Amino acid sequence: MFERILIANRGEIALRVICACKDLGVSTVAVYSEADRHSLHVRFADQAICIGPAKSSLSYLDIPAVISAAEIANVDAIHPGYGFLSENADFAEVCEASGVRFIGPPPDVIRLMGVKDRARAAMRDAGVPTLPGSEGCVGSSEEALELAKQIGYPVILKATAGGGGRGMRIARSPEELPALLVQAQQEAAAAFSCPDVYLEKYIESARHIEFQVLADRYGNVEILGERECTIQRRHQKLIEEAPSPSVGNELRSRIAGALREALRACGYVNAGTVEFIMDGCGNLYFIEVNARVQVEHPVTEFVTGVDVVKSQILIAAGEKLPDILELPIQIRGHSIECRINAEHPVTFAPSPGRITGLNLPGGVGVRVDTAAYAEGVISPYYDSLVAKLIVHGRDRTEAIARMKRALDMFVVEGVHTSIPLHQRILSDPDFVRAEFDTNFVRRFAPQK
Ligand code: ADP
Ligand code: ADP
Ligand code: MG
Numbered sequence: 001m002f003e004r005i006l007i008a009n010r011g012e013i014a015l016r017v018i019c020a021c022k023d024l025g026v027s028t029v030a031v032y033s034e035a036d037r038h039s040l041h042v043r044f045a046d047q048a049i050c051i052g053p054a055k056s057s058l059s060y061l062d063i064p065a066v067i068s069a070a071e072i073a074n075v076d077a078i079h080p081g082y083g084f085l086s087e088n089a090d091f092a093e094v095c096e097a098s099g100v101r102f103i104g105p106p107p108d109v110i111r112l113m114g115v116k117d118r119a120r121a122a123m124r125d126a127g128v129p130t131l132p133g134s135e136g137c138v139g140s141s142e143e144a145l146e147l148a149k150q151i152g153y154p155v156i157l158k159a160t161a162g163g164g165g166r167g168m169r170i171a172r173s174p175e176e177l178p179a180l181l182v183q184a185q186q187e188a189a190a191a192f193s194c195p196d197v198y199l200e201k202y203i204e205s206a207r208h209i210e211f212q213v214l215a216d217r218y219g220n221v222e223i224l225g226e227r228e229c230t231i232q233r234r235h236q237k238l239i240e241e242a243p244s245p246s247v248g249n250e251l252r253s254r255i256a257g258a259l260r261e262a263l264r265a266c267g268y269v270n271a272g273t274v275e276f277i278m279d280g281c282g283n284l285y286f287i288e289v290n291a292r293v294q295v296e297h298p299v300t301e302f303v304t305g306v307d308v309v310k311s312q313i314l315i316a317a318g319e320k321l322p323d324i325l326e327l328p329i330q331i332r333g334h335s336i337e338c339r340i341n342a343e344h345p346v347t348f349a350p351s352p353g354r355i356t357g358l359n360l361p362g363g364v365g366v367r368v369d370t371a372a373y374a375e376g377v378i379s380p381y382y383d384s385l386v387a388k389l390i391v392h393g394r395d396r397t398e399a400i401a402r403m404k405r406a407l408d409m410f411v412v413e414g415v416h417t418s419i420p421l422h423q424r425i426l427s428d429p430d431f432v433r434a435e436f437d438t439n440f441v442r443r444f445a446p447q448k
Helices: 011-024 040-044 063-073 089-097 107-114 116-125 141-151 177-192 249-266 297-304 308-316 396-408 419-426
Strands: 004-007 027-033 047-052 077-079 155-159 168-171 197-201 207-215 221-233 236-242 270-278 284-290 334-341 357-359 366-370 385-393 411-413
Touching: 004 011, 004 063, 011 027, 011 040, 011 308, 011 366, 011 385, 027 040, 027 063, 047 063, 063 089, 077 308, 089 107, 107 116, 107 284, 116 197, 116 249, 116 284, 141 155, 141 177, 141 197, 155 177, 168 177, 177 197, 207 249, 207 308, 221 249, 221 297, 236 297, 236 419, 249 270, 270 308, 297 308, 297 334, 297 366, 297 385, 334 396, 334 419, 385 396, 396 419
Parallel strands: 004 027, 004 077, 027 047
Antiparallel strands: 155 168, 155 197, 207 221, 207 270, 221 236, 236 334, 270 284, 334 385, 357 411, 366 385
16 A cells, blocks of 8 residues: 555645545645645645645646655655646656556556547447547548538537537537637637547537446456536536436446446546436437546445545555445435535636635535635635535435535635525426436526
């Protein structure tokens, strides 16, 4: 087992990794930017090292700075969390070359999954259903027009290096396709330093369903059920739940079987999430793999009883899945997560600033993952996530009741938050009936 782990991240996920390390008796090293000097991950780690100024390109994304900190602290392994360097294959390679274990998939697997059109081809070849679309990226607007004509409109243009819901454009007619292709390429180049864009069929009334996976180095792959992440704004998730109200046992086990084969074929190791679009007929189509721990992993933890982050560490340390999990995985009850962001609940404009008052809810079946505290500052430099509020109940009805109660007792003063929006969604009859698609949030907050 590792003696000391460096956490190359900040905020709630850095604290989440510290919790897993404490449970395992592993000591922790935090890294932080100058803006995060007073953050809780700095306070609760055994050691903390400043790696640069507030701007993430000069701190949390600065590979030499992170590696130097790892060398100074003499750690055995690095946990990258999500975002930042978590899906950077070069970083994973540099870690291994420096004699530090990267807690995540092997670099070549991260690289494959990071180029979304290649990941799509690999999964399709391994027997996982995908949507019709381009072979590789689209070279010209002529090519895009020809392909869209074959597939039929609408189509979606997506950055091959994309993430966080950015770099996507939906084209509904040949007239608008060429201009949208240029926009998507420009946004991709600016956001991901790569202008490549691919094209696939756009499902108008879609649900987002994803499967949590754990794989060890010995070819064992376990699927920890699925999550429903359909409640989104701007292609970014707001509310997630497990299990999905729209996935039955037959579909769940069919997809799990296909994924087990496909991930073994790819040489997948450690935690990952395979994301799908569900169409109006209940068919699932692969969209991408997130080769890291995901923001919404706690809903899976509640219903399976598996500690996903601890499992990541144990897998990286060479443990076998049958030795660390109680198999077969059982799904118990229902869990829901609300992402509480510091943003205006209607316009979604970020609302950074000082938290002047804070009450975190508790009680039966409630978990709050956060790095926020009273008088703490939500920095404009980073993600607007303030807290994840997660509940567990016997069934979906009980989980909804607990979420409503917890939202009512969640007080954040000094910044705007998405709490009022969550309250409206949780009381919506269609949400309660689980009748929604990815456009659902538009009825509360018109979006472009
Ligand atoms: P999840 O699927 O875990 O919910 P999100 O899409 O919400 O993931 O992303 C989690 C975090 O990682 C966010 O801060 C998001 O901005 C960031 N992120 C995800 N993918 C990328 C990427 N390719 N490049 C930059 N940031 C990313
Ligand atoms: P990211 O890497 O930014 O997370 P994804 O490929 O996972 O990008 O897509 C993000 C979201 O965009 C999905 O959850 C879904 O809401 C929407 N989306 C992506 N592809 C499609 C599609 N082919 N049809 C309908 N919606 C899609
Ligand atoms: Mg995604």
